[in-house]
Amino acid sequence: MAKQTRDAEFTEYVASRSGWLRKVAYLLCGDWHRADDLVQETITKLYVHWAKASRAKNVDGYARRTLVNTFLAEQRTSWWRRTVRTGTEPDIAAASIDLDVSLDLRKALAALPPRQRATVVLRYYCDLSIDQAAEALNCSSGNVKSQSARALETLRRTLVLVPALAERTS
Amino acid sequence: MTATDHHELSAALSALADEPAPPAAFDATTSIARGRARLRTRQRVAIVGVAAVTALTVGFTALLQPGGGNAAPTAPAASATAAVTPAPSPSGTAVDGTPVLTSELKVGWLPDWVDREHGISYTAGTFGSNIIAVEPKPGQRRLQIVLRAPGPEPVLETHPDEAKVAAAPINGRTAYWVEHPSQPRYDSSSRVLRWQTADGRWAQIFATHPESAVIPDEDLIRIAESVTGGSRDMPMPLWLSGLPASVRPDSATVDRSIGTVPWEARVVLAIEGKMVTITVAPEGRLWNLAPVSQCRHEGGLQICASTLPDIVPLVDRVGGLAGLLNLVHVTGADESTWTTSNLR
Numbered sequence: 001m002a003k004q005t006r007d008a009e010f011t012e013y014v015a016s017r018s019g020w021l022r023k024v025a026y027l028l029c030g031d032w033h034r035a036d037d038l039v040q041e042t043i044t045k046l047y048v049h050w051a052k053a054s055r056a057k058n059v060d061g062y063a064r065r066t067l068v069n070t071f072l073a074e075q076r077t078s079w080w081r082r083t084v085r086t087g088t089e090p091d092i093a094a095a096s097i098d099l100d101v102s103l104d105l106r107k108a109l110a111a112l113p114p115r116q117r118a119t120v121v122l123r124y125y126c127d128l129s130i131d132q133a134a135e136a137l138n139c140s141s142g143n144v145k146s147q148s149a150r151a152l153e154t155l156r157r158t159l160v161l162v163p164a165l166a167e168r169t170s
Numbered sequence: 171m172t173a174t175d176h177h178e179l180s181a182a183l184s185a186l187a188d189e190p191a192p193p194a195a196f197d198a199t200t201s202i203a204r205g206r207a208r209l210r211t212r213q214r215v216a217i218v219g220v221a222a223v224t225a226l227t228v229g230f231t232a233l234l235q236p237g238g239g240n241a242a243p244t245a246p247a248a249s250a251t252a253a254v255t256p257a258p259s260p261s262g263t264a265v266d267g268t269p270v271l272t273s274e275l276k277v278g279w280l281p282d283w284v285d286r287e288h289g290i291s292y293t294a295g296t297f298g299s300n301i302i303a304v305e306p307k308p309g310q311r312r313l314q315i316v317l318r319a320p321g322p323e324p325v326l327e328t329h330p331d332e333a334k335v336a337a338a339p340i341n342g343r344t345a346y347w348v349e350h351p352s353q354p355r356y357d358s359s360s361r362v363l364r365w366q367t368a369d370g371r372w373a374q375i376f377a378t379h380p381e382s383a384v385i386p387d388e389d390l391i392r393i394a395e396s397v398t399g400g401s402r403d404m405p406m407p408l409w410l411s412g413l414p415a416s417v418r419p420d421s422a423t424v425d426r427s428i429g430t431v432p433w434e435a436r437v438v439l440a441i442e443g444k445m446v447t448i449t450v451a452p453e454g455r456l457w458n459l460a461p462v463s464q465c466r467h468e469g470g471l472q473i474c475a476s477t478l479p480d481i482v483p484l485v486d487r488v489g490g491l492a493g494l495l496n497l498v499h500v501t502g503a504d505e506s507t508w509t510t511s512n513l514r
Binding site for chain 1: 184
């Protein structure tokens, strides 16, 4: 693939999908600044593998999988923890700038372990099936089911945003 | 989980993701530059690896030849290396470049009256980093948050009667209000909080507001407590190429608080300590150009170089305003095209 064509295709793809990727990244990490860092790293990886990614049947799926893996890898290395002020989780700091309703959901999401959080975002925001989520997370369908169940249980306990959820468990 | 639960959770997540967000701080151009650098590194590693294997093979083969290691090197080694030699690395067409707007200031909390989508401006330069957050309505509440470059405590400079009035420590470090002795809020519209950050640098909030909408001190303290460091390259709608060695960027700004145009991007260039400002903005009235200016128009944008009259002779030695203007390239008005590779 000629370099110019490759760059033009890549730039066009990023321009059309950057908003969507940013929102998914934001739901994963709960902070717009970190979300931007995540997307920048994700699309850099995408560029490095663009020859393969652009030929994939589902380029969006490839990009989403790269984003989720980047998020989970970041959690494992925890580099971002060293950049925030001691005692203030970025989720909480960012949450406080918004409405109470959003605060509840963001706090509830922040309470989830990273893998459960990724499962919730993939299943209920990206609307992936269990099998599709398993592929994105590189795990078994059974693992997605168990992660989802645990995540929803935690959300039910903490979330006041969706009364129906809370009422059914009370 | 029922279908209703599923739907409600999906809707709640969508609503959260659709909330107003600050301007995006990533771009495709940066990823292309970084991606190419990674690919080049891989190629170099591959070449070094093949060369090492080839050298070992040649050496080992030579030892097995009759006459020990004294035989002349064999030709196949060279052809094996040539077979994996990659194409030449990118030349002048690469977009590798360095950013000019690297903010070192992050603010974790802002009052909800701030227009997060269109009301936050960034500046960074030799002085430090600066964020301005404004209310959507003109003439309303405004916050200027500055994180100074490492250095001594700034002097009180606005008024001879200014005084430091101790405030509760911010994150355990020294903090004080800068006040006029008889008018703590000056003309009833300003408030200044200054504090030392965890790394010893000095920070300040300069808040202005109408009398009818005072910004509470508690809010200013909360903002100060949420300030953290951390380098962040901010995309801009322009890039500069071929700058003379004596011309270097001093500061850069993406300003969204102008009023007459939706945004304005500025790069201040220093020439022997004197300043020339490059301004890029959508068409509209630019009210803060220096007295001597030259502009061109391209793709719905105006691109201007301006300076003070007494600096013009100095600017002429590096090509004049017109010459500097020729070194300015724009990416477009669409913010998705903006780049952090601003010096190429």
